[in-house]
Amino acid sequence: MAYEKIENKVKNTIKKYKLFSKKDNVLVACSGGKDSTTLAYILKKLGYNIKAITINPSIKERESSSKNLENLRKFCRENEIMLYEYSFKEEFGRTLLEIRKNINSKGIEMPYCTICGILKRYLLNKKAKELKADKIATGHVLDDEAESVFMNLLRGNVELLSRLGPISGVKKSKKFVPRVKPLYFCKEEEIIIYSKKKKFPVAYERCPYAKSSYREIVRNELISFEKKNKNTKENIIKWFLGILPDIKKEFEKQGEISYCEICGEPSKNKICNACSIITKIR
Numbered sequence: 529m530a531y532e533k534i535e536n537k538v539k540n541t542i543k544k545y546k547l548f549s550k551k552d553n554v555l556v557a558c559s560g561g562k563d564s565t566t567l568a569y570i571l572k573k574l575g576y577n578i579k580a581i582t583i584n585p586s587i588k589e590r591e592s593s594s595k596n597l598e599n600l601r602k603f604c605r606e607n608e609i610m611l612y613e614y615s616f617k618e619e620f621g622r623t624l625l626e627i628r629k630n631i632n633s634k635g636i637e638m639p640y641c642t643i644c645g646i647l648k649r650y651l652l653n654k655k656a657k658e659l660k661a662d663k664i665a666t667g668h669v670l671d672d673e674a675e676s677v678f679m680n681l682l683r684g685n686v687e688l689l690s691r692l693g694p695i696s697g698v699k700k701s702k703k704f705v706p707r708v709k710p711l712y713f714c715k716e717e718e719i720i721i722y723s724k725k726k727k728f729p730v731a732y733e734r735c736p737y738a739k740s741s742y743r744e745i746v747r748n749e750l751i752s753f754e755k756k757n758k759n760t761k762e763n764i765i766k767w768f769l770g771i772l773p774d775i776k777k778e779f780e781k782q783g784e785i786s787y788c789e790i791c792g793e794p795s796k797n798k799i800c801n802a803c804s805i806i807t808k809i810r
C-alpha cells in the first residue's frame with residue numbers, strides 16, 4: 529500500500545546513505561508542519577531512538593506559529609515522543625520581527641527567511657550538542673532539495689551546492705551535529721497524502737513570511753515546469769547526486785574546518801553568521 533511505499537523509501541534512504549543506526553540518539557527538527565511531523569512518526573514507527581526539538585521564531589503576529597506549536601505538542605503527546613521547545617524570544621531576547629527591524633536599522637538588509645534559517649540552524653546545533661544527540665533529522669523532501677539545487681545553480685553558488693545531499697555539510701567536526709534528510713526521496717505530494725490519511729494535526733499552508741523569498745520564486749517556477757515536464761524535480765536530484773561526490777571532494781580538499789571566535793561553532797568566517805546577527809542586535 530501507499531503507506532508502506534513511503535515508509536520503505538525512508539528506511540532504504542537511511543540504510544543506503546548510512547544516515548543513522550538504531551543505537552543513535554536522533555533529534556527530529558519539528559515545526560508542527562506536515563513534513564517534519566510525518567518524519568517523526570515514521571522514524572518512531574521504524575523503531576529509531578528519536579526525540580523531537582522545535583525552535584519557535586516567536587512571531588507573535590503569526591497565528592499559525594502558535595497553532596503549529598499546539599499541534600506539535602498534541603502529536604508528540606499522542607505518539608509518546610519527548611519534545612524539547614526553544615524560542616528566539618527566550619534565547620535571544622527578541623522575536624524574529626524585532627531582530628529584523630534591529631539589524632535593518634543598522635543598515636543590513638536581510639530577508640526574514642535568511643535570518644530565521646541562520647538562527648534556527650545555530651540553535652539546533654547548540655541544543656543538539658547539549659542534549660547529546662548524534663544526529664539531527666530534518667523534514668526536507670525531494671521538492672525542497674530540488675529547489676535548493678536549482679537555486680544554487682542559478683546563483684552559481686557551488687559551495688552551497690556542495691553542502692546539500694542526504695547528509696548536509698561537507699566537513700565532519702566534533703562541534704557540529706550532522707544533519708540528515710531521511711525524506712530525501714519522498715515527494716511533497718506523497719507526504720500530503722500520508723499525513724492526511726494518518727490525520728496528523730498539522731496545518732498545510734506555507735509560512736506567510738516566505739512568500740517573497742527567492743526560494744519561493746524558484747519553487748513556483750519548478751512547479752509550473754514540472755506540470756509540463758514530468759519528473760523534472762526527480763531528474764534534478766538524479767543529476768545532482770551524480771555530481772555531488774566530486775564537488776564534495778573539491779571542497780574537502782580546501783583544508784581544516786575553522787571555528788567562530790565568539791561561539792566556537794564551525795564557521796567559514798572568523799565570526800559565524802548567527803553571531804554576527806546576535807552581536808548586532810545586542
Ligand SMILES: [Zn+2]
Pocket residue numbers: 788789790791792793795799800801802803804
Ligand atoms: Zn558564532
